[in-house]
Amino acid sequence: MQWWSMTSAITPPLKGVRVVELTHTILGPSCGMILADLGAEVIKVEPVDGDRTRKLRGFGAGFFGYFNRNKKSLALDADAAEGRAALVKLLESADVLIENFAPGSMAKRKLGPAHLEKINPRLVYCSLKGFLPGPYEKRPALDEVVQMMGGLAYMTGPSGRPLRAGTSVVDIMGGIFGAFGTVLALKQRDRTGKGGLVESALFESVVFLMGQHLAITAMNGGAAPPPMPERVSSWAVYEIFATADGQQVFIGITSDSQWKRFCEIFGQQELAADPRLATNNLRIEARPWLVPKVAEVFKRHDRAALEQLCLDADISFAPVARPQELFDHPHLLANGSLAPTTLPGGVQTRLPLLPFQMMGWRPPLVSDPPEIGQHNDEVLAALGYDATAIAGLRTGKMLGPI
Secondary structure (H helix, E strand, O other), X not given: OOHHHOOOOOOOOOOOOEEEEEOOOOHHHHHHHHHHXXXXXXXXXEOOOOXXXXXXXXHHOOHHHHHOOOEEEEEEOOOOHHHHHHHHHHHHOOOEEEEOOOOOHHHHOOOOHHHHHHHOOOOEEEEEEOOOXXXXXXXXXXXXXXXXXXXXXXXXXXXXXXXXOOXXXXXXXXXXXXXXHHHHHHHHHHHHOOOEEEEEEHHHHHHHHOHHHHHHHHXXXXXXXXXXXXXXXXXXXXEEEEOOOOOEEEEEEOOXXXXXXXXXXOOOHHHHHOHHHOOXXXXXXXXXXXXXXXXXXXXXXXXXXXXXXXXHHOOEEEEOOOHHHHHHOHHHHHHOOEEXXXXXXXXXXXXXXXXXXXXXXXXXXXXXOOOOOOOHHHHHHHOOOOHHHHHHHHHOOOEOOO
């Protein structure tokens, strides 16, 4: 049996935990998705006409479909009296609340931590914002805003051209830390019997990512590192090379033993014998003439042949891929990392699972992202609403879709 086909009888770690998710876009939904993947019952409370990200186009068209799997949808008018009463009843039964609305908005609706502690002292309240408490805590923020503010955009693009990362990396990072803090708070509640506030934020998440650049600045006596496209490499061969068939492959030769294997497998005895290239640091000094010479060696081969030679030499390489190529990536298909998923509207695709295994268990896809209000009756019935009461909420337009 191959390692990737192993199964485990492990019970999902968060089975039995009820999470109420009052979120939108990516930061909050990514946190809820992680908890849902780990086995929690995550009930996404949406407006009666659905989460606004269901309607996004362009760059945001995939937000809802990716970040809302394994959840239940309750489409509820939580601002009307009857809808609010249902929400409060749901929160009384919950273990966790996740929210990522603008600073102060939950308190204005009397759904802040102080309000909910009174009705459910065991509730873990996960609040996801732009900033942790401090002078900026009431500012609105977005992923791209904090990428600029935290130096990530500066480090990603060339000088004078700050560039956001190619995915919503900070939103997702903030969601991961929110989920991590929530799991720790649940464990703490097991000891004390009391819930409490968990906070995660975009700005502090991007600053965490920038820690390595802060450290190198300190090590260099305050001299700031240049943007990544202009960095002084720690290795002589560590960049993108062209192939004979017009493809691009990134290749990194990061140790003296890898250099020796490269020279052997690629037939470069002259380079192997050159004393100017005996160590990595010497090769870095030789980069102005060495890299073009190595590029000529690589360009003699088409992509397939070059990749095989890199495998034979046991050096790191990667073709410069586009996202759509991941759908058919042989490694992902072989180890089950892409789960067959039906998106709202019936679109069939394969999307990534959480990137870890625990004791042979991989958090699975249990249910596709829900349609608007798909679980209205199920959730309300579990709260004690009978068919007549649910019909009354629907007649009163307290339930969606309408």
